[in-house]
Amino acid sequence: MALITLRQLLDHAAERGYGVPAFNINNMEQGLAILKAAAACDAPVILQASRGARSYAGDIMLRHIVEALTEMYPQIPICLHQDHGNNEATCLSAIRHGFTSVMMDGSLRADMKTVASYVYNVDITRRVTDAAHWVGASVEGELGVLGSLEKGEAEAEDGSGAEGKLDHSQMLTDPDQAVDFVQATRVDALAIAMGTSHGAYKFSRKPDGEILAMRVIEEIHARLPATHLVMHGSSSVPQALQDLINAHGGEMPQTYGVPVEEIERGIRHGVRKVNIDTDCRMALTGQFRKVAMESPKEFDPRKFMIPAMKEMEALVRDRFERFGTAGNASKITVIPLDDMAKRYASGALDPAVATAKAA
Numbered sequence: 451m452a453l454i455t456l457r458q459l460l461d462h463a464a465e466r467g468y469g470v471p472a473f474n475i476n477n478m479e480q481g482l483a484i485l486k487a488a489a490a491c492d493a494p495v496i497l498q499a500s501r502g503a504r505s506y507a508g509d510i511m512l513r514h515i516v517e518a519l520t521e522m523y524p525q526i527p528i529c530l531h532q533d534h535g536n537n538e539a540t541c542l543s544a545i546r547h548g549f550t551s552v553m554m555d556g557s558l559r560a561d562m563k564t565v566a567s568y569v570y571n572v573d574i575t576r577r578v579t580d581a582a583h584w585v586g587a588s589v590e591g592e593l594g595v596l597g598s599l600e601k602g603e604a605e606a607e608d609g610s611g612a613e614g615k616l617d618h619s620q621m622l623t624d625p626d627q628a629v630d631f632v633q634a635t636r637v638d639a640l641a642i643a644m645g646t647s648h649g650a651y652k653f654s655r656k657p658d659g660e661i662l663a664m665r666v667i668e669e670i671h672a673r674l675p676a677t678h679l680v681m682h683g684s685s686s687v688p689q690a691l692q693d694l695i696n697a698h699g700g701e702m703p704q705t706y707g708v709p710v711e712e713i714e715r716g717i718r719h720g721v722r723k724v725n726i727d728t729d730c731r732m733a734l735t736g737q738f739r740k741v742a743m744e745s746p747k748e749f750d751p752r753k754f755m756i757p758a759m760k761e762m763e764a765l766v767r768d769r770f771e772r773f774g775t776a777g778n779a780s781k782i783t784v785i786p787l788d789d790m791a792k793r794y795a796s797g798a799l800d801p802a803v804a805t806a807k808a809a
């Protein structure tokens with residue numbers, strides 16, 4: 451099956467009221483775990499590669515891994531998405547390598563550390579959207595800066611993250627500005643900031659509305675009911691995986707992620723794409739540690755990889771089921787990129803912002 455675009459997949463999700471997890475991949479094992487889970491419950495898939503993933507595996511290798519997955523699982527629509535593109539070159543080279551969707555993250559400058567101005571963000575995102583739509587590919591933009599409302603900063607361990615102190619007005623997307631941004635950039639999906647951050651150390655306690663501002667999603671959805679919203683930093687950092695890691699020599703301090711029920715609440719208010727990387731990393735690492743501790747004589751990497759993939763597969767499947775993604779793969783007929791390009795050119799996929807304002 452040809453790869454699906456993000457736009458087509460999220461339009462389907464919106465029509466039927468479900469959300470789609472977007473899992474980061476860097477290698478074959480992660481790809482296999484995700485597709486096995488998807489095939490078991492008939493879920494369409496978003497695979498996303500960060501700039502780090504592209505340099506780790508190489509563009510050619512990533513493309514062929516994903517191509518192999520489409521051949522192995524022809525019944526599953528797969529979207530290949532660039533995670534946190536930092537400039538036009540990253541986004542366009544991704545499309546050249548077969549990605550059907552890109553995130554142009556203009557909330558930060560190209561160094562991915564400096565908070566960008568609104569004008570800069572609109573400008574660069576609009577340029578990428580124009581170019582991507584000419585060839586039918588989709589674009590996710592970001593408005594607002596990811597960061598912890600508790601600490602007033604982004605998670606430093608991550609490859610991309612704002613440097614220095616952030617105030618709440620930067621870390622909470624402004625709903626009025628969101629309307630303007632979608633209209634000005636014509637993005638297909640909008641990532642918003644409301645207190646989540648990348649990595650495992652999101653919250654020092656189980657989050658409430660003070661530190662995980664789900665109300666921001668509800669406010670933006672009320673103003674932009676037709677816009678597909680994206681939650682970044684949405685790993686749940688399950689206690690069981692923290693315990694698995696720490697029972698086998700790990701030293702992760704107690705931490706809290708985004709509860710799955712909060713994501714489900716988001717999905718009821720327009721969230722269609724949910725970014726998850728950390729949970730999958732923890733699933734793999736937990737099993738690597740377990741095998742290493744329990745079988746210290748073991749030296750066959752497959753003996754590490756197989757239980758690790760199973761742990762990840764179980765996590766991925768749970769998210770497909772809880773987000774309502776399960777059962778939808780077989781309901782989708784993929785629209786080729788060239789057809790999507792024609793639809794953009796005709797104006798049929800323009801953002802329905804005016805309607806939102808009138809409502």
Ligand SMILES: O=C(CO)COP(=O)(O)O
Binds near residue numbers: 474647683685729
């Ligand atoms: O947002 C993400 C990738 O863009 C991943 O978030 P996590 O670190 O919470 O998994």
Ligand SMILES: O=C[C@H](O)COP(=O)(O)O
Binds near residue numbers: 501608
């Ligand atoms: O936000 C990004 C993802 O968690 C990917 O992280 P990475 O840049 O270390 O691959």
Ligand SMILES: [Zn+2]
Binds near residue numbers: 608609648649
């Ligand atoms: Zn991250």
Ligand SMILES: [Zn+2]
Binds near residue numbers: 534648682683725
């Ligand atoms: Zn992210």
